[in-house]
Amino acid sequence: MDWTWGEVAKVAGAGFGVTLLVLTLLSLIVWVVSLVTRECESESPGEEKK
């Protein structure tokens, strides 16, 4: 056995944590960007068609 349970906890715990964090932050960014984009588009409704 060339590993310790500490390493396993780091890989599994931190690995899942990082994945969850990355995608949660991405969802927040997407939400904010969408909000800003829609705001801009509602101010200049003709632009989307150009």
Add this chain to the structure above:
Amino acid sequence: MFGLYESAFGALTWGNIVMLLIAGLLIYLGIAKKMEPLLLVPIGFGVLLINLPLGGLMEVGADGEPIGLLALVFRGGITTELIPAFIFLGLGAMTDFGPVIANPKTLILGAGAQFGVFFALIIALLLGSAFPDFLDIGIEEAAAIGIIGGADGPTAIFTANELAPNLIGVIAVSAYTYMALVPIILPPIIRLLTSEKERAIYMKPQLRKVSKREKLLFPIIGATFIILLVPRSAPLIGMFMFGNLLVVSGVTERLADTAANAFMNILTILLGLSIGAFMSAENFLQGESLVILGLGVIAFVASTAAGILLAKLMNLFSKEKINPMIGAAGLSAVPMASRVVQVMGLKANRRNYLLMHAMGPNIAGVIGTATVAGVFLGMLG
């Protein structure tokens, strides 16, 4: 025979015969049952070819350089990781991020459904430590096995190639076989973890309309953000987002078309054949392979369950309830997982059209699994 040439009959082993039966089964599932035919047929035929002795398709020279036809493809496409990465380019060109952009919280469901990857990793290590003489599983091997739970073939191959190249054949076959079996694996888990009332939760069939500008920004922002946080995910996430940008830009139609069709088809043929060709009797017929197939199921079940439970948890805090079944679509198997949710949703409530809602976590699952691969490679690669 006759002193002119050597027939392969005398060189056939029982192992070859078993593998030829497995090849027949994969080809049968692909053709007769239409289970992932684009993958199972080339993989099955690759298994068939490699288990006909003396063909030399995977022959390697004394200097370790590939000589055989499929050995050249394997070395050039899989070992170099070109094929899995470029398949992500094609996947990106075939993906519509609209459901994710319209409902960004589905990204969290996609992340939650990666739980099975880590769960299977721990189980694999427990088994490895319980049977050290039988199973040679370290953290790298366990991580490569766990990624089967992401239900994403190219990512599983990409990760296995870096962390456990000796297991790449069985991991690839396990991932693709279980992806094909999603319609059989998902329903009992969903029924077990949700009540009839929860399955009938109504969601408006239409998601909000996503503008072209939002679709254009997503691959650029998504790639930049994820790669900055998880740099080793760059080959997969980078190609995925680039493939999508080719489509949504609206100015590179020819490139998008090639990426999604001709290029993707060529890669699929090469991937399938070379993965199948790695499944020679001596590579595949080991107790370890059966254990890995078993761990693959555990990973799939745990990922599905985690997606559903996370959706139920999110319902506790949200005003507008989501149907917890869409959490099960957090597996990357696009679009099979979404289709299963759609069918079950309609059964529970005839007004419920969950397909587009399920596509959100489904696509998020692809991003999630590629992120997990990047995390693993960053930590262990």
